[in-house]
Amino acid sequence: MTKILRLVQIMQNHDNMGQMLEAYDVPAILVTADYEILASNTKYRESFGEIDWQTKPRCYAVSHGYNRPCDQAGEDCPLLAAKESKHKETVLHIHQTPNGREHVDVEMIPIFDEQDQLSFFVELLKPVPLASGSLGTQKMLGSSQAFERMLRSVTQVANSNASVLLLGESGTGKELVSQTIHMASKRSDQALVTLECSGLSETLIESELFGHKKGAFTGANSDKPGLVEKAHGGTLFLDEIGDVSLATQVKLLRLIESKTFRRVGGTEVRTADFRLICATHRDLANLIEQGLFRLDLYYRINVFPILIPSLDDRLSDIPQLVEHFLRLEDESLHITQSAIDVLQHHRYRGNIRELRNIIDRAVVLCETNIIDETVITECIDLDRSLHHAPSLTSKHALSLRDIEAEYLNDLMKQCRGDKQKVANIAKVSLRTLYRKLDRYAISEADT
Numbered sequence: 078m079t080k081i082l083r084l085v086q087i088m089q090n091h092d093n094m095g096q097m098l099e100a101y102d103v104p105a106i107l108v109t110a111d112y113e114i115l116a117s118n119t120k121y122r123e124s125f126g127e128i129d130w131q132t133k134p135r136c137y138a139v140s141h142g143y144n145r146p147c148d149q150a151g152e153d154c155p156l157l158a159a160k161e162s163k164h165k166e167t168v169l170h171i172h173q174t175p176n177g178r179e180h181v182d183v184e185m186i187p188i189f190d191e192q193d194q195l196s197f198f199v200e201l202l203k204p205v206p207l208a209s210g211s212l213g214t215q216k217m218l219g220s221s222q223a224f225e226r227m228l229r230s231v232t233q234v235a236n237s238n239a240s241v242l243l244l245g246e247s248g249t250g251k252e253l254v255s256q257t258i259h260m261a262s263k264r265s266d267q268a269l270v271t272l273e274c275s276g277l278s279e280t281l282i283e284s285e286l287f288g289h290k291k292g293a294f295t296g297a298n299s300d301k302p303g304l305v306e307k308a309h310g311g312t313l314f315l316d317e318i319g320d321v322s323l324a325t326q327v328k329l330l331r332l333i334e335s336k337t338f339r340r341v342g343g344t345e346v347r348t349a350d351f352r353l354i355c356a357t358h359r360d361l362a363n364l365i366e367q368g369l370f371r372l373d374l375y376y377r378i379n380v381f382p383i384l385i386p387s388l389d390d391r392l393s394d395i396p397q398l399v400e401h402f403l404r405l406e407d408e409s410l411h412i413t414q415s416a417i418d419v420l421q422h423h424r425y426r427g428n429i430r431e432l433r434n435i436i437d438r439a440v441v442l443c444e445t446n447i448i449d450e451t452v453i454t455e456c457i458d459l460d461r462s463l464h465h466a467p468s469l470t471s472k473h474a475l476s477l478r479d480i481e482a483e484y485l486n487d488l489m490k491q492c493r494g495d496k497q498k499v500a501n502i503a504k505v506s507l508r509t510l511y512r513k514l515d516r517y518a519i520s521e522a523d524t
């Protein structure tokens with residue numbers, strides 16, 4: 078007797094249905110071709126709660142609160158897809174769970190009877206903890222198709238050791254995706270170490286990445302481990318990899334290929350075990366054509382590329398993102414639908430970061446706890462007026478830049494070049510600090 082036949086017989090005995098599902102170590106339900114749920118396993122009940130068996134429960138009603146199948150509600154229906162293809166089908170859905178709306182990786186397995194007729198489906202529902210369909214502080218938010226496509230890639234690659242290349246415009250969330258991949262990987266209990274490569278000189282990148290020996294250059298008063306050592310066992314995230322010079326690319330290639338390196342000024346060959354994630358907003362193929370990016374390095378870093386959609390390609394996520402950013406500022410604030418409409422018609426050059434700026438600005442400008450269309454339009458126009466007044470902005474920016482440069486220079490001296498300390502005092506991220514130090518050409522050697 079074939080395995081499948083036995084399975085069908087087992088399933089025909091209602092008492093055994095639940096037991097059969099217990100064999101799966103993920104939440105599972107048994108569904109008929111008419112979408113009726115016949116049984117669930119313990120893992121399902123733990124994740125999604127008890128099903129009310131009094132009413133003939135349908136999967137679309139239980140998982141989504143719909144009164145018709147998902148495909149008729151404008152969503153992908155894995156059951157319909159499996160009926161048509163007669164193969165296992167997978168899809169990422171947002172389901173109602175006791176924790177609110179959560180992304181769930183759905184796998185629909187068709188089961189045939191001895192006449193080769195499709196009789197049942199086993200639906201496996203794996204919650205995806207790295208994203209949220211509703212509000213949450215750490216998670217990536219979104220439910221648009223473009224976002225879900227990207228999230229699917231993130232879930233597929235997170236658990237492997239493959240090098241990932243994140244491609245997307247500025248402010249689309251590349252850094253957040255790198256954190257998500259790290260947190261969902263086997264290395265999550267070790268460090269995620271980030272180096273923002275943009276604008277750093279070759280010497281600085283080298284000394285930051287590989288560390289240096291005492292006396293390696295002026296100001297190197299003691300031995301210092303580099304970021305590669307700090308990332309041992311964990312993940313190394315190289316942001317804006319498209320901006321590094323050809324000379325630095327050679328060093329990176331050597332590091333990635335051999336997983337060995339030497340501290341600047343040192344002779345000892347050290348090894349490091351890290352998972353590599355790189356990101357860029359630049360068109361690497363174009364850079365390769367111009368001879369500005371090495372093809373061999375490109376192949377090394379681009380084992381698994383993930384395209385991060387721009388905000389213009391996921392406008393339907395705006396209400397959810399706005400709610401989230403508002404909640405971070407003040408629980409009592411509300412935004413009107415017409416204000417949301419304005420935000421959904423705006424074109425974002427700075428993507429989610431720009432949206433967040435607009436909301437932060439609106440929180441300051443609104444005089445009541447309601448943010449309406451007028452406030453949002455004012456916040457958007459503020460950006461436009463800055464772009465259209467170059468002489469004014471450059472004049473003011475110049476003096477602000479001078480003040481900032483002096484402040485950071487002093488802080489670096491006070492803290493003897495300890496960038497983490499400086500970043501803490503200046504209340505900026507380490508990443509922002511690197512950008513600023515580089516912009517003002519302040520180096521450790523000056524401190």
Ligand SMILES: Nc1ncnc2c1ncn2[C@@H]1O[C@H](COP(=O)(O)OP(=O)(O)OP(=O)(O)O)[C@@H](O)[C@H]1O
Pocket residue numbers: 216217218219245246247248249250251252253254316358398429430433
């Ligand atoms: N899916 C998301 N849900 C919630 N917040 C997000 C999401 N994606 C990005 N953000 C927020 O948008 C801002 C920009 O994200 P991030 O810094 O990760 O972008 P980036 O692509 O790395 O930008 P850059 O290329 O300029 O370094 C951050 O405040 C981040 O928390």
